[in-house]
Amino acid sequence: MVSREQRAGHLLVAPYYIFFALFVAYPLIFSFVLVFHRWSIVGPLEWVGLSNFIELGGDPLFWKSIGNTLIFLIIHVPLQVSFALVLAAILNSKIPAQGVFRAAFFLPVVVSGVAVTILWKQMFSTNLGILNQLLYEFGIDPVPWVTDPSWAMPSIAMMATWKNIGLYVVLFLAGLQGIPRHLYEAADIDGASTVQKFFHITIPAINPVFVVVLILSTLGGFSLFIEPYVITGGGPMNSTLSGVLYIYRQAFSFFRMGYAATIGFALAFIVMTVVIIQRRFVEREV
Amino acid sequence: MKGKIKKLFLLSLLTVLALMFIYPFFWMIGGTLKPEIEVMNFSPFGSSWSLDSYRIMLGKIPLFRALFNSIIVSLISTVSVLVLSSMTGYALARLRFRGRSVIFNIILFTMVLPFQLTLIPLYVLMVKFGWVDTYAALIVPYTISAFAILLFRQFFMQVPHDLIDAARIDGLSELGILFRIFWPLSKPALITVGIIHYMGIWNEALWPMIVVRKLSMMTMPQMVALYAVGGQAESQVGTQLAAATLMSLPIIIIYLVLQRHFIASMASSGLKG
């Protein structure tokens, strides 16, 4: 007897089966086939064996793009976490008009990335941008935001932080508001200072939020694309070339689909490894 | 007294920070009303103001058609994601069937796949289906979302199992249980998925650029991106900002109206997803 629940289960998941076959499995298999071929989209597939992988191993730009992503993460994640946490903590401390501030920080999250990049491209302008106009008022020399190889990736990381921080403030805020009040009351009775309370009650209590923020930012960092695509095109000196941008360049500037697919698989492998390591590490911590 | 000073300090700090987040948008809107020559000035206010930027831009691109397309595409895709993803999420959460954990793991796995990996094969597929330049190409690949499935699954697991049994005895089918019992109980999840998906689709630019070439089928971000990057804007910053403003306005208005839901959605999405 096929159980009713078995049948119902598969029937309900049936749309996903179709969806998965068409839009996940088929493209993945197709991509996997491409890895062993040379293909310029127009024209036939040419079998090249493992030569795409061999090229990848010795491709300085690929490794550069991985390095760039790491730089992005090293700047973006701590910046994101610390600022979001501080903002959330301030917002959580009975500030008037809390909702207004929260809404302000959240605004960039909802606005389209296209609009935001059009805006920031202007703001990053070394000579005419409003960012440097503002710095000038404080007597600070113009900063070569995206025109200097050492500044460019940090600038992009800063912009990504600006765009997403509202989301993380909200996450932390939800975490903070979930902490039972009596924990603080108990600490007050024990005579703990504000700082002690922050480190001994607040931080441990919102640990799960850290995990989420860490993994979300990591995934976000590895899929960095539209910001460097619109603002720097990967330059200067490939300092903002992200993995995904490199895939895009190989695929749509040089029309090397096989190689692009190979980079894609390598990137997917790296992302998954990093996320699994983070999970292991973090889960042990928790 | 000390507390008051501290509060005042925090308040002014927050105000400065909040300005950093809002000011660029004021500047953007100001830029659409200023004379072109003053666009790059720091102040959002110009020596005179006019709607010329909008007039010129709307004369060049059918942005309202794109608005219509965006609404159609986002709405249908969102409704479909709610229906189909909640179906899968329900099955994964509440029904015992063979392969359930395999499917669950596959869905988790698809969340971390870089989309560029599947971009080209997907396009080839759209071509084979004859969907290029149709709503189908914009909608069908976005009819189910792994994120939504996982969120629904998580939410549905909290519904007491007795309710399902009661409904089965009352005579509901599994679909009936989902839509008549679980849906009304899962408003927060529905709103969360709805808002997040709607926002994602509304702001999606890359996929439309690949599958749509007809001006009349373009969505807002695509049309605006092409307008700003391509030759049509003729380097007129004011009109580019006008296009960006018109594109952002609907989502900002929806956001301001549904602000509480947006923020609650985001908060729950992160913690459960």
Place this chain on the structure above:
Amino acid sequence: MELLKKLMQNNTVCFLSFTVIFLLSCGKVSDTDGIVRLTYWSSTNPYEIELAEELVSEWNSAHPDTQVILQPLPEGRSGEEVLIIAAAGGTAPDICSNVPPVIVPLLAKGHVLVPVDSFDDGRDYLAQRIPEDLLHTFVAADGKLYQIPWKGNPVMVQYNMGILKEVGYDHLPATWSEWAELAELVSGDTDGDGRDDRWMGDINIISEWRQRLFDFYPFFIAASGGQTILKNNCEINFDNQVTLDIFAFFARGFQEGWYANSTFIGDQFLRGHITAHITGPWNISHTERFKPAGFEYAFGPIPVPDDFKGDYYTFGDPKSIGIFSTAKHPEAAWNFVKFLISRQADLRLLEICAQLPLRKNLLPDSLYIPYFRENPMMGQFAELVPYTRGFDQNPALQEVFDAINEQFDAVCIQRRRDPQQGLSRAVKRSANVLKARGL
């Protein structure tokens, strides 16, 4: 939200909206009435759309049995991508008048373009229209002509004459020294706030090989007397002193602040922040439309090294027309193309778009004389047409350009590498690329 909820609960609404979409997506034209229908993509440049609309309606009223359906091709940074992707998907139009010659080798390799040679009068017709040595640069390595060279936009340097006057410079620079001299004069702080606000030129910060078409490449073509970066479409032709000198010259420019190393949005040339920029004839109408009152400008040649002797060549930024092999009626398409590049149509190209047809005897032709009399600047560009160079016919050309771009970035803009080092790296990478993927 209430409304949305109600809508979602209402099955009828869902069903209706699905039906509407289905109907909307089914609006395809049937092909059963004996009329030949051709799809034609123009570029999205507003002037080119205007031209295409005019020509298409003229054609359609004269040829009731061959109807052309016009649609602009989105360009911008993804124009080439769109075309290749469309070709790959079999959704390419019958005719496209915005085919960048740089992707023609790729398209040819994939057999998605109909060679002109397959039409009886194909080669002859083009040979009559286009100067022979220019036509030759469009011929593929296999001897066939996969594109119909249509128009070219020789690039020149556009100067803000107001600035030149202000600094007391009375002629246009023709050599690198003169360029340097002018650059020294104009670059710097003009409003006394301690910040640079005027430069000789600017470089688009977006690091993309295409940007080099408006700095390195025209300088290279000019300084080498009409050479391109490949010889015989497959050998490296830039491993020489010319490249080294150009690298050094631009590095010096950035060093001394002649060029703004900054992102800009908007036209900083018209705002008076940029003194000179390399551009094509299309910019005349743009300038005329958007220039502030009293703005004066002039076009000069691409500067050459001081000891240069010979003809002044420049980059021609050509655009071709392609007939796609998916076309069901290639002969009809060819006939329409001949109409698009006819003598009369070329006049409209000049008048509406201010772009130059690739045509022999353009200036002496009686049909165009009145136009050039009225638009002397266009005449300046027209004279250059025979002295333009486009792209080498090699499918890996973009990667070679990218190799140069990478080093231009490092050597000139960032100045982290000396020119010789940069050149060796570019040559090495190009050699690898050509060996692995070239012809």
Place this chain on the structure above:
Amino acid sequence: MASVQLKNLKKAYTKDNLVIDDFSLDISDGEFLVLVGPSGCGKSTILRMIAGLEDITAGEIFIDGNLVNDQPPKNRDIAMVFQNYALYPHMNVYNNLAFGLKLRKFPKQEIAKRVKLAANILEIGRYLQKKPKELSGGERQRVALGRAIVRDPKVFLFDEPLSNLDAKLRVQMRAEIKKLHNELQTTMIYVTHDQVEAMTMGDRIVILKDGIAQQIGSPMEVYQVPSNRFVGSFIGSPAMNFIEGDLTGNVFEGPGVKVELTDIEDQSNQKRSITLGIRPEDISIGQGQITAQVIVTEPLGSETIIHIKLADNPLVIKYPQLVFYKPGEKIIINFNTARIMLFDTHTGKRLK
């Protein structure tokens, strides 16, 4: 109204893990049957198989003479009351009651009539427009009952319906359900882990352990003649006392006890291991030969529970008066030999 037959039911979630092993039972029309046992014994599983909420691994279920193995729950004409009430939180009480009828396409007036009737029976008419979360636990339980009543099903199924109520309310609802049964005379199958509920409500009781029926019988039967040590210990409160020892002839000897038994047929003087069972009310205080030490005294008003220690073996006595002994005090006790039960120490089977 209908009879229910269960024939050789088996249930296994994984291949070699039988939850229910070969369970058969005939429930007659109008009977109030209670399935009782400790948690995890499979009682709920049986109920859910009858309801159609669990698949049947093997065996057959008949309701009113029809085989229902492959029928979905809605076609079995049963109603079920759940431990957590399982009221639909988003519907008001009226709609909760009416929902099952609406799905069965009953006419509006009929639904209204039935809901009104059920509401009258359960006295919940005042709450009809309220949402479940506005009601107290007892009120919710009534609504849950009402939902079953309006359907007028052939069989009522109860899955520990009272275990979420406080003690006082539980006693009250117990009586109400029993009263309901008297009024409706419908077959009812009731699952509980509480032996008091089982004893007070059931016409017949099934005592389950590890998926196997230990004994089926009326409350008096299972109390007075438990078929094994488990049933003896499970039924009755406080639980039956057990002393392990040896039986030689008709003399039982355990730690600190030596009892001469009557009615022993075995006259061979062989010594065997036996467990003696005696209920707390069958131990008297004051006369006899057995000396025990008091651990604690629990006066309950009309009676007293006394925990004592008999050579390290804890025993419980239920004394029908109010008395008080100090902890550590020595008392003399006596067993009512006629009420002593003997169980095989190894198999647990009752010998006498």
